[in-house]
Amino acid sequence: MKALQITGMGEYGIVDIPVPAIMDDQVLVKLTLVSTCPRWDIAMLGGKDMFDHSRPPAYPLPPGFPGHEAVGVVEAIGASVQGLKPGDRVAALEHLFPGQGAYAQYLAYRERDLLKLPDSVSDKKAVSSELLKCVVFGLDQFEEVKGRSMLVAGLGPAGILAIQVASLWGARVIGIDVSAERVAAVNALGIGEAVLTDSLGDRTFDLGYDCVGAAASVQNVLDRTNEHVVIFGVLRGELTYRDRFWFNGIKLESFKGRPVTERYRRLLLDALTRPDFNTECLQTKQISFANYAEGVETLKQQQAVKICFNPQEAF
Known part of the structure; x- marks a missing residue:
């Protein structure tokens, strides 16, 4: 499969890596839409660590990193997974760390880090569910x-x-x-x-x-x-x-992070399923990963709120 990899300040490429193998409690997701998280993208491509701007990130970054806002379709499940099945649509609420990022065609998740989506919620509306959770x-x-x-x-x-x-x-x-x-x-x-x-x-x-x-x-x-x-x-x-x-x-x-309880899942779905709750407005434009640097510059200049990519087509 293909993934974006940032290799240095202002430098990136498209790499071929194996499709992730999943453990018993994990789910393999075929990603259908991923979104930038502007501060992460601007910092990591721009030569600054996200939390300590006095030093650069540890280049090269893992393939697919720093992508973490994603939606997709369950491709395969581990032996202990009970709440999801192949074909289910899901949004990412967290990602495996350390590990691969979401700027890739497939990604492995723990079952508890995914939100099962109803058909009424589009990919574009759900792709930034991880941010909504936070x-x-x-x-x-x-x-x-x-x-x-x-x-x-x-x-x-x-x-x-x-x-x-x-x-x-x-x-x-x-x-x-x-x-x-x-x-x-x-x-x-x-x-x-x-x-x-x-x-x-x-x-x-x-x-x-x-x-x-x-x-x-x-x-x-x-x-x-x-x-x-x-x-x-x-x-x-x-x-x-x-x-x-x-x-x-x-x-x-x-801000204090915490586990995603069933109460939080209900709150997220309550928001996402409301027709007047607007998350699609975040995705200002959709581009190819070949134009990733230009996209990040657009974010830096505040000419876009977020930028999204379809990993099955954007490579």
Whole structure:
């Protein structure tokens, strides 16, 4: 089978590798659509480790890496797999690590890391289910969002999902971004209210959800939040926890990963099966892996939200 492999800063190629062998608790999936995760792609092709920009990644990256948002069809199952069968459509919620990435034609998964999809949910709607899972995890760190006001900072892929999930759960949400184009795009989609960051005046909110990670963005959210802030983005830089935050008992915490329980599966499917829950808007364009570098540059210039590929055709 074929896979994309990043071999150095700005360097990549198409390689032939064996179809993954599966263990008893694993499932072989024929991937039908995969999506970029912009910060991963920009960092890894750009010579920076995702979590430590002071050093480069360990090149060459494993074949298919850093692809991890994917949807496909079950090709084969291990002896102990009970909930899936060949022909089932599935979305990835996690991936084997260390191991191969999803920019490939086939990938092995543990059964628990896949979400079985109903026919009503298209590949394009489901391909970023792994990101949706993470956004749900972060929002679930708030004790209660129903009836609360929430500020969501950053209208990239995570922010676009966050304002929709929080609204679905009953929060009163405002999304902010420094980009007028992103603000206009969210308002045009009709998925929530968005404004420019510097237009909030002195408004404050019960809850704050930062999807940027840059210290200036997190600080702005923290300064405008009265109860609880969750940092979904990877924090870069230092924050000031002001005296009034301590006196008012304002809670600040980072994103916390956890296992996908049946409750989380229900929450994901509840969102994905709603006709008005828009995840397809994330996939701005579909291209070939031959144009991967150009696609990553498009993401870097914020001319696309995400880019997707059909691994059965894109090589």
